[in-house]
Structure formats: structure tokens, C-alpha cells
Amino acid sequence: MSKDVGITVKKNEDFAEWYTQVVTKAGLADYAGIRGFIVLMPYGYSIWERIRDFIDKRIKEVGHQNAYFPALIPESFLRKEAEHFTGFVPEVFWVTHAGDEELSDRLAVRPTSETIAYDSYSKWIKSWRDLPLLLNFWNSVLRAEIKMTKPFIRTSEYLWQEGHTVHATKEEADKEVMLTLGIYRELIEDMLAIPVLAGRKTDRDKFVGALYTTTLEALMPDGRALQMGTSHNLGQNFSIPFGIKYIGKDEKEHYAWQTSWGLSWRTIGALIMVHGDDKGLIVPPKIAPIQIVGIPIYYTEDEQRLVYKEIEEVSRSLRQAGFDAHVDDREQYTPGWKFNEWEMKGVPLRIEVGPKDIEKKEVTLVRRDTFDRARIPKERLIDEIGKILGEIQRNLFERAKRFLDERTKTTATYDEFKKMVESGVFVKACWCGDTACETRIKEETGADIRLIPFEREELFSKCVRCGNEAREVAYFGRAY
């Protein structure tokens, strides 16, 4: 694959162009031959594998299992829940023919799996003994995007997981919603080092067909909010039309309570935007496919032999200690070229080994986040590397957290509100609770309510727009 030059624009000068360059030049994704779609490239895929493995392990630990449902969904299924259908239909890719044969019931290319899954669930669930049903699907979903393509953020197809669970009571469904949102938060904050706000969506922005939606929201460097993962209590909105009923211990028939929750490769987009710098990507160590890259430094052939041997040894001992270490032993590139390449790819830590390092029984370490250099005695290498990777992880999170804190502002007046929104921040303000007022705010400022925090905050003014009695403290922002 061609690797021309580095990133040619600065992150704070042309953020959109910077983003596109990092995505493509770091080998994360490429535009596909079909408009609106991307190819997830090997390096991007290996980050996705780590996200997937983390979520997969955590949800299995708490009793979930994986399944796979068809990629095509009959239109008649989608129509069973009216809001759901209306919400999705404008963006559905419709299959109308199989070979030359025209289909009587059109098929939707999976925009989400609620309806096809719940058709099966209604057959599987008979008794309280069959509950809870805790399933998850790893797949891709398709939604026709007529607007501009933005890799990972706005594409007509994306990889994700969708969990679909069934419970006997609303309380159990409530618990499930928070459990999975908590797993998402762990991934996003602890692994991806991206701080988020957590809360509920308003009715206007909840998932079509849900009782309520919970969300994690991050703030990107351009001041736009990004929804990182959502978890919905579907109530009985689907169990009633799909007939998902169980005979309870009371020997009576009850409609079940359901949840669904999803997290997509959009998290990779956030990771790029939040942590990257003018040199390219910075991948937090805990999610990095390559945590440490070794670059041999030499002038003569004798030195080369010595240095290659040494760096291979160092790398092997790191791998044995559980680190993901890689040696760039390509002879056709200079060390300087390699530094740029791996900085662009955001490998958190670089090791340089040259003849002098060998002589002194040291190696040189360079951090990707701060470019700090340090020479470390070989004997202390493993301990030091563990420590430094931990520091990088922490530093990336703290940097992002400071940004989020600085960019979360509070106001009681609509004039200030508008200015704040314009400046690209989360605005905390009081709201009357009226959807019409919320819509007017969106129309007038471009900002919508990203979330109502879970822990009720104290009301500190009237509604920021209409001046009526406030009912909620809400976080507003302009979103992607």
C-alpha cells in the first residue's frame, strides 16, 4: 500500500481535512468504490478487534451469548412497530429482486435487527423459565446516508454489536440497560481514554420504538458532541406487536420487557479525533494493536547485524511479558522515515536501539503523546515500559478530561446560551421539559439536548429559552 507523505494540515487549522488524512494515511480505512461506504483496513480492523474482544468478554461474563440473525428483513416485519418503521424507512436499502424474480414482500438490508430477532423470540419464549434471554449480535447495519461520508462517523454501513434482551419485569430491563451502558463506559473511558457524560435522551431523541434511551456523549475537539454508545429500555413496545409473552410463576400470561443496546466502529472515529495531533494518530496503550515499535539504528553492516539481534531479543522479551511489540526491520527505509510512519500510526511507545545503546546496556524510549525521550537500563526495561504505558494511558485520558471540563459551561440566559453553543461546548442549562421548546432551540441554535444526567441536578433557573418553569437540567450541544 502506498505510503506517501505525512499529515499535511494542522489539526486546529483544518480539522475535517486533518481527520480524513489521518484515517487514510494511518491505514485505518479507505473510501470504497461505492459512494457512502468505506473499507476497514487492516490497522483499523485490528483496533476494532480489540474493541470487539473487550465488549465480547465483558458481556459474556455477565451471562450474554452471541447469535447471528439474517441480513435481510421482510418489510412486513419492520411495519409491525409503527414508530420504528417510520423512523427507519427513509434510510433503508430495499431488495426487490432475487436473481430475475421480483419479490412479493420487499426485503430491507438490515438497518437494525429488532424486528427479525423478535419474530424468533416470540417463538422461543413460552415460560418464565426461558427468561432472561440475553443475546448479542456482531454484524453490520446499513442506512442510506445522503449527506457527506465521514469515515467511522457517517457511513452507509457500519460494523457494530447489537444486544437484544428479554426480561420478566421492567425493573430487570432497567438494570440491564444500566449494566450494558456501564460496560460501554468502561470501554470508552478506561480503554479508549475518552471521558464521557452519561444520561438519558429526551423523548425527541430516543431510539424509535424505545420507552427510553440512555447514552454516553463525548465532546470532539471541534466542539461537536458525539454519541458513543446507547442502551435502550424498549418497554413492551415490541413485545406486544410481536407477541413475546411468557407464562409467569403466577400461571398467567404476561408481555415481556425488552432492551437493546449498540456500540459501533464510530468509537474509532472518536479515538482519532480526541487523541490525534499534527503528526497523526495516538492510540491509547490499552487498545493499541502495536504498543511498542522497535526501530534499529545503524550505519555499517556489522552494526546492523548486532542491532537487529539485540532489538529482536528486546522485542521478544517484551512480547513474553505480555506487551504487543513489533520490530520495523525493513531495510529500504531510514530510521527517520520509520519514526514518521509509526508516529502517524500512533504507536504509543518507540524503542530505538543503536550501537551505543548496546554498549551501555540501555535502550532509548520515545513517548508518542509527549515525545519525551528517556534512556533506560535494559535490566529495568519491562518494569519501566509497563509504567510508561500506564502513564501514557492516564495522560491521554486526563488531557481529554481537562478539555471536556473546560468545554462544559453553564448558563441561565438564552443569549449566552447561543454564544456558548456557537463556541463549540456542552452547555448545561435548565429546560421546561416541553418537546416543542426543545425543537425550537434546535432550530434556532443547532444544538439539541444531548442528555439529561442520571443524577438529577438542582434546577438553577427558569427554562433557558422560554422562561417557563424548568423541569430538568439538560446538557445541550451540536452533534455530528
Next chain:
Amino acid sequence: MSKDVGITVKKNEDFAEWYTQVVTKAGLADYAGIRGFIVLMPYGYSIWERIRDFIDKRIKEVGHQNAYFPALIPESFLRKEAEHFTGFVPEVFWVTHAGDEELSDRLAVRPTSETIAYDSYSKWIKSWRDLPLLLNFWNSVLRAEIKMTKPFIRTSEYLWQEGHTVHATKEEADKEVMLTLGIYRELIEDMLAIPVLAGRKTDRDKFVGALYTTTLEALMPDGRALQMGTSHNLGQNFSIPFGIKYIGKDEKEHYAWQTSWGLSWRTIGALIMVHGDDKGLIVPPKIAPIQIVGIPIYYTEDEQRLVYKEIEEVSRSLRQAGFDAHVDDREQYTPGWKFNEWEMKGVPLRIEVGPKDIEKKEVTLVRRDTFDRARIPKERLIDEIGKILGEIQRNLFERAKRFLDERTKTTATYDEFKKMVESGVFVKACWCGDTACETRIKEETGADIRLIPFEREELFSKCVRCGNEAREVAYFGRAY
């Protein structure tokens, strides 16, 4: 999920019905709400995960990387390689609308990814330095099946992996084809315990657009051949229409050589058919999601407490030793009911622990393949279990190998050939090499050439049908 009764037909009396019952009752798959499609259920999915993990690890070890390409492919891409298009077009699901908007170029729901991938490859590959390109995609492909649905074997959508590599020379592509076929063979014979024949397809049956196709073929208990995995040398058949060219070390432009190879969840279908018995599935230990199931046996509450504690301890020590052990501690079912359930699910080894076992410091083991019982002193448990699981794995393979050997027959006369085909075997016979003759054999007997072995076997007669000079020793059979 409802778990009614066990398998109600015998494998050798109604094989098709037996298969369907095992698939659904063991919780491997269920028919979906859309005709021709299935749902991969949690137990089936966990077997697929093990197949996936094995292939994924092995291909990465030899330098392959994963990527993801779009699920929709413009018709114009498919048309670029004429044979390929003609081969796939009768079974393509066509997307004609996005929302309400009619598309100008119809989109195929991915029947295979050659064309969409190679469109990208042509942009990525410029120089010999970009080669080899070794990519693999885990996804699902869709092909409209108008005939009867048979879970895992004949469905309109299936999960698989497809590898797509690009090389500088034909020789390198040849090597890649054999390398990946070898990995498939390792999975199928060593892990799934299914013996196969290996060889080349004739031109009549090669992949549409390939230079040649290699295959692994197994024989099912009903005497039908099943293609388990294929690996193709695509030659320059795609690189020319797609313009996949590189500047060589000679500074001249060359068209690249390509391979593609795929293995699907069909292997799960083979596993069911080959190893299952009248009680249900038998999963070879190396691929089993649950290798050992523990069943507590007790009468009084005191015994229950004791037995639960003991069996949990045993199970924990097995898990620590690296085995996949599970305790069925459900109180609402009797031990007898549980025995049937886990036998149906094919767990290779059962441990029973009752008060007497505890007293004697023993456990009772029951093998799923032979139903042999043994009492083992607790202190030798780990060693014994490792040994017994190894024996089960071996026994399953050998049983299947004996069947394959007995059912592989040789003939020089067409009369005998027809009778042999009718009896459900692989027939080894000499063939003139003429496609028309091969087609006539298929029309007259229902058998086609499953493969020509890699190691040229000595010709022992004229062509079995036409009596002309033979050119190949071929293996014939009737396929699914």
C-alpha cells in the same frame, strides 16, 4: 428456549429429519422468519467462534490481516469479469432503492467480494513493494436459494471467511493456494475430526473466474459428498479487467496474480452429520464449547449441599487446567433429563458426582462417543480427562476415516460405476479429460468429479464412460 423431547428418529432411518432435529433441538440453529435463512443460535455460534478463532490465528501466523469490505456491490463491478458475473447473477439479491430513491446502478447484496475488493486493490497496489497483499474478510454472503433450505448446508445467507491475496508471480499464488488449503485441512481433520480427500476441481466445477480451484471433500453418512473448503488460483483473470498492476524490480509494469479462498459454517453441518448418533450431536473435544459437563447426583438436601460444593470444586480445577467445563446446577431438572439434554448437545464427556463418589474420593466419567463409564480417583482426574478427551478426538476421526475408506471404491466399468454411485460412495475411476463426457456422466448418474487428486495416480483403464484414452484418475460422487 423450549426443550421438548429428544431426537425422535434414527439417523440411519430418516437422515434428513434426524439432521433437522439435531440442528434445532441441540440449539445450533433455527429457521428464521424469512424463507431460506436461518438464525445461528448461541450454541452453534460458539462452535463457529472456535472455528473462526482457529482459522484466524493460523492465517495471521503466516502474515494475513483482516479487513472489512462493503456488503453492497455495484452491478457494474460484478460485470467486469464476465464468467464471474454470469455465474453469480441468477442468485443475487438486488437492491434497487435507497429509501424512496431508485438507484441508477443496482447494488448486489454481497454474493462474494472479489469485485468490490479488487476495485480497491487496483488503487492500493503500485509497486512490487506492495506485494504480497494478504487480506482476509470475516462476513456473510447471500445467494438466493430457490431449493429447499438445509441449515448450514443450503441457506440463502451464510457466515464464512474469504481470503483475497495478490502476488507478483504465478508460483507465489500457487504456494498461497496450497498454504491456505493446508490450514483448512488442519481445521477439518485435526479439529473437526473429519477426514477429507484433497485435490483439484475440473474446469467444469472450478470457481467462476478462477484459473483453477483446489478443494477438500468429505463423505457424509448418506453417501453424499460435501465440499468443505476451497482455495482458488485466480490467475490474472481479475487483475486484468480490474487493472491490478505493479511496477516490478525490472521497472516494468506487470499484472498481478491472485488467489481467493473460503470456508463457511457449512463445516458445522458436516460435523453434525459425520459424528452425530441417534441421541444427537457429538462434538469433537478440540472444537467443543463445553468439553465436560458436570451433573450433581443427590437425594437429600444435605447431599445436595455436599455434592454441589464438590462438583463446583472439580469443575473449577478443570477450568484452571485449561478445559472447558460446565456444571449443570439447575434444580428443576432430574439427572436423567440432564443426561439426555447434554447427550443431545454432544458434550464429549460427562462427570457425575454423587455422595458415594465423594466418600470414595472418586468421580464417574461417561464418554459421549462410546457411553463407556469409568470411576476415576479424584487425584488423577486432570491427567485422565486429558487422556480421555484425546481418545475421543482420535476415535471420532478414526471412525469417520474407516467409513470414508470403506466408501471409497474403484472401478473400470460404467455399469459398476453406476451401481457404486447409487450406493453412495466416492468412486475412483479413469476419465478421458473431456468436459462433455464429464457432463454426460453427471446427467446419467447424478455424480460429478469431486476432485482430481494432487498426487497423480496411475491410470488403470480407459475412460470409465466413453472408453477413450484416459488422462486422469478422478474421484466421483453425488454432492449436496
